Amino acid sequence: MTTNSGDNGEILDQAAQWRGQGKGVALATVVSTWGSSPRPVGAKLAVDDSGAFIGSVSGGCVEGAVIEEGLAAIKDGKPRLLDFGVTNEQAWEVGLACGGKIQVFVERVE
Amino acid sequence: MKLELLKRAVESAAAGRPAALVTDLKSGRQALCQGSDFEGNLTPGDAVIAAARRALVDDRSTLVETPEGKVFIEVFNPSLRLMVIGAVHIAQPLARMAALAGYAVTVIDPRSAFASGERFPGVELSTEWPDEAMARLKPDRRTAVVTLTHDPKVDDPALVAALKSSAFYIGALGSKKTHAARLKRLAEDGFKETDFARIHGPVGLDIGAVSPAEIAVSILAQITATLRADRLKNRQAA
Numbered sequence: 001m002t003t004n005s006g007d008n009g010e011i012l013d014q015a016a017q018w019r020g021q022g023k024g025v026a027l028a029t030v031v032s033t034w035g036s037s038p039r040p041v042g043a044k045l046a047v048d049d050s051g052a053f054i055g056s057v058s059g060g061c062v063e064g065a066v067i068e069e070g071l072a073a074i075k076d077g078k079p080r081l082l083d084f085g086v087t088n089e090q091a092w093e094v095g096l097a098c099g100g101k102i103q104v105f106v107e108r109v110e
Numbered sequence: 111m112k113l114e115l116l117k118r119a120v121e122s123a124a125a126g127r128p129a130a131l132v133t134d135l136k137s138g139r140q141a142l143c144q145g146s147d148f149e150g151n152l153t154p155g156d157a158v159i160a161a162a163r164r165a166l167v168d169d170r171s172t173l174v175e176t177p178e179g180k181v182f183i184e185v186f187n188p189s190l191r192l193m194v195i196g197a198v199h200i201a202q203p204l205a206r207m208a209a210l211a212g213y214a215v216t217v218i219d220p221r222s223a224f225a226s227g228e229r230f231p232g233v234e235l236s237t238e239w240p241d242e243a244m245a246r247l248k249p250d251r252r253t254a255v256v257t258l259t260h261d262p263k264v265d266d267p268a269l270v271a272a273l274k275s276s277a278f279y280i281g282a283l284g285s286k287k288t289h290a291a292r293l294k295r296l297a298e299d300g301f302k303e304t305d306f307a308r309i310h311g312p313v314g315l316d317i318g319a320v321s322p323a324e325i326a327v328s329i330l331a332q333i334t335a336t337l338r339a340d341r342l343k344n345r346q347a348a
Contacts (some may be wrong), residue, residue, distance in 0.1 A: 012120055019113055027111055031135065031182045032173040042171040042184060081180070091187035103173070105182060107111040107138050 004081075008044050011055040015046040015109055021096040024049035025109040026070035030102055034085075037100035040073070042044050049074050058106050069106045115142050115150055123186040129161040135180040146154040158183070172209060192333070193249060195240050195268040196258030197224035200283070204256070204326035205233045211330060213254070218221075220244045220264065240268035246276075254279035254333045260288070268294060273305045279336045281313035281329060310336075 002034045028045040038059035045055040045063065047070040057066055062084045069080050082091075085101030115131065119142055122129040128145045132154050139152035143162045148154060153303045154162070161174045162183050171184045192208045194201045197219035216237045219225040225235045237241045240257075243256060249255055255272040256279075257265040265282060269292070272280045289311035296305065314328030315335070335342060 012116060016113060016117065029182070029184070041173070044240075064178065079135070081135050105133065105135055107133075108112050109113050109116075 006037075008055070009101070011044045011046050017054075018048045019103065019109060020047070021042045025104055027109050028057055028066045028070055028104050031081075031105045032103040033100060034102075035100040037102050041059045044079045045070075047074075058102060062102070062104070066088055066104055066106065073106050074107045076107050079105065098102035111138065111140065112150070115140055118142055118340040119184075120121075120172045121187050126188050128188065129186045129188065130165045132158060132162055133182045133184070134178070135182055136178075138254075140183065154181075154326035162323055163339070166220055188252065191216070191248060191249070191253040192248075192254045193218060193244065193253060193268075193272075194258060195219070195256065195265060195280070196259050196283075197221070197226075197230065197235070198323045199301070200258055200325050200329075202229065203206040203323040204258075204329060205230060207323075207326050207330050208333075209233075211334070216243070216247060216266070240264060244268060249275040249277040250274040251278055254281075254285070254336075255276045256281045256329060256333075258313075260284060262295065266292070269296065269309065270299060273301060279310070279333045280308050281310040281332065283311075283313045285312060 009044045015025050015027060026047050030039055030041055033041055039057055043064060044055055045053055045057050047053040047067050050069065051067060054068055056063060066082065069082060073080055084102045119129045119131050122144060127144060130213050132143060132152060133139045133151055134276060140156050141148045141152040141346065146221045158181055159226060160176065163245060165172050165185050167181045167186060169187050170318035174181050174183060183206060190213045192203060192213040192215045194215065194217045197217050201217050205217055208215050216234045216236060217225060217230055218238065218240050220237055220239050222237045250270060255268065255277045257268050259265050269282060278302045282289065292311065295304050310332055317328050319328040
C-alpha cells in the first residue's frame with residue numbers, strides 16, 4: 001500500500017510551506033528497495049536550503065547523504081538517482097547495516 | 111518536480127479520485143495521470159499508462175523499466191478510513207493513534223454527551239445512529255470499522271452495515287460471552303459463519319492490554335496486521 005495517505009501528506013505540506021516562504025526545497029523519494037529496508041517505496045524526505053528536513057527514506061542511516069544531495073539539487077536543479085546498500089562505501093560508513101539496498105530519487109521542487 | 115502537480119495529486123486523492131504521478135528518473139519530467147487524462151511536461155507511453163492504472167489498483171507505487179529508461183509511478187489513493195462506533199474512553203486514544211497511522215477517522219455515537227468536541231478535539235464526529243451514519247459514509251475496502259459501545263442497539267446496526275460492505279476490518283469490543291450472544295443475534299438476522307469470520311471479537315491482539323490507550327494499541331495493531339496480511343504471509347513463508 002502507498003504511504004501517501006499517511007505521513008507523506010505532512011511532508012508535502014511542509015515542502016509547500018517552505019516554497020511559499022521563498023525557500024529552495026528538494027524532495028527525496030524511495031523508488032525501489034531490495035532485501036530488508038526500513039522504509040517502503042514511496043517514502044519521502046523534504047529538505048530546505050538551510051538543511052532543515054522532515055520525513056525519512058531509511059531508518060536514519062542514509063539521511064545525511066540524501067540531505068547533502070538534496071542541497072546540491074536545490075543549487076543546480078538537476079535530478080539525481082542515488083543507490084545505497086551494503087556494498088556502497090558511503091552508505092556503509094553512515095551505517096546502512098540492515099543488509100538492504102535502496103534507490104532514492106532526489107529532485108528540486110519548483 | 112512541479113509543486114502544483116504534487117498538490118493536485120494530493121487534493122485529487124483527498125477528494126476520492128485516485129491519481130498516479132509518473133516521473134522519468136533521468137530527465138525529472140513528470141505527468142499526473144487520472145483515469146485516461148494526463149497533464150505535465152512528460153508524455154507517458156501506452157505501456158506506462160497501463161502500468162500506472164495497475165499500480166493504482168494494486169495501491170502500490172512502483173519502478174518500471176522502459177526502453178527510454180527508468181520511470182517511477184507514485185500512487186496517490188484516497189486515505190484509509192476508520193469508523194469508530196461509540197465515543198467511549200477507548201475511542202479517545204484510538205482516534206488519535208489511528209490518525210497518526212494515516213486513517214481518516216470518524217467517531218459515531220448518537221449520545222451527544224459522549225460524542226462531544228470537548229472529548230474529541232479535532233476528530234470528525236457524528237451523532238447519527240450508526241446505520242444512518244454508515245449509509246452516508248459508505249465503508250469500502252479501504253475502511254476499518256470498530257464497535258465499542260457494548261450496547262447491542264448501537265453496535266448491532268453498525269455491524270450489520272459493516273458486514274454488508276467490503277470493509278477490510280471489522281472489530282467488536284466485548285468478552286467471549288458477549289461476542290457469542292452477538293453472533294446469535296446476527297444469525298437471527300440471517301448472517302452466516304463466513305460473515306462471523308470477518309468480525310474480530312473480542313477485538314484487538316491479545317497483548318494483555320489494560321488501560322484504554324493500551325487497548326487502542328491492541329486494536330490498531332490488529333487493524334494493521336489485517337491491512338498488511340499479504341506482507342505477513344510472504345514473510346512467514348520465507
